[in-house]
Amino acid sequence: MDLNNALAVAPKPAATTDATPVVFVVDDDVSVRESLELLISFAQWRPQLFDSAQAFLEHPRSQVPCCLVLDINLPDLNGLDLQSAIAGERPDMPIIFITGYGDVPLTVRAMKAGAVEFLTKPFDDEVLLQAIADALDHSRAALNREDGLRSLRNAYATLTPREQEVLAMVVAGRLNKVIASDLGISEITVKAHRGKVMRKMKARSLADLVKMAGLLSLAVR
Incomplete structure (x- = not known):
């Protein structure tokens, strides 16, 4: 990278x-x-x-x-x-x-x-x-x-534990419905978490988010 x-x-x-x-x-x-x-x-x-x-x-x-x-x-x-x-x-x-x-x-x-x-x-x-x-x-x-x-790091620290979970799974390439199933939540809730993650991290796209996660060396589930 x-x-x-x-x-x-x-x-x-x-x-x-x-x-x-x-x-x-x-x-x-x-x-x-x-x-x-x-x-x-x-x-x-x-x-x-x-x-x-x-x-x-x-x-x-x-x-x-x-x-x-x-x-x-x-x-x-x-x-x-x-x-x-x-x-x-x-x-x-x-x-x-x-x-x-x-x-x-x-x-x-x-x-x-x-x-x-x-x-x-x-x-x-x-x-x-x-x-x-x-x-x-x-x-x-x-x-x-x-x-x-x-x-x-400061932006990542503002994420809730659930948002951090969603972030790790999103950058791993998992679909919303798969994330929802793994976490036991609705797909709509996953979409809401994704939106908050994008805003808090100030990511303009999924590609941006993946690059940020790589720099932060997030542990992907």
Whole structure:
């Protein structure tokens, strides 16, 4: 199933992706932090600077498009360890690694773990800005998908237990008369439940409803 197409039919949540993107920087070198702060601000993004991995971990998760510019060599928790620590908690935040020297094994490890770029200092400002722009596009798309799924879950939660039963059977392809027989209710009642399900889920068609159910991973009876 195409996740983006399926989410296109989901109820639309309040947008959080129009806010000013945040670019987190974790580097123990104050001169690097100051330089990146100016560059990021010039590009009209909002910089958030940290001198250690631990300081970053104590910061709340961002609810707007964001990315992390991360030095791979840090005094406490190194960049790869930080990448691993936030992989599950902040999957919508792409990571751009920066390092003072080229290291092929580290580069391979970082990229395999999901980093979007690996730059060696000194890097060209334009190269970094483009990497950040691409990373923020990835973050924005991830947040949209997450918001769409949250909206679907909230809509599903408004269904009564019987409506949830009917939904599961409808998306399994069962006819109204079969559903009525299985549930011990009239066919007219099944039609009424189907109508309420369509309205509450804001589904425009049965195909929309099937896509939504797939995203929600409903257990079909």
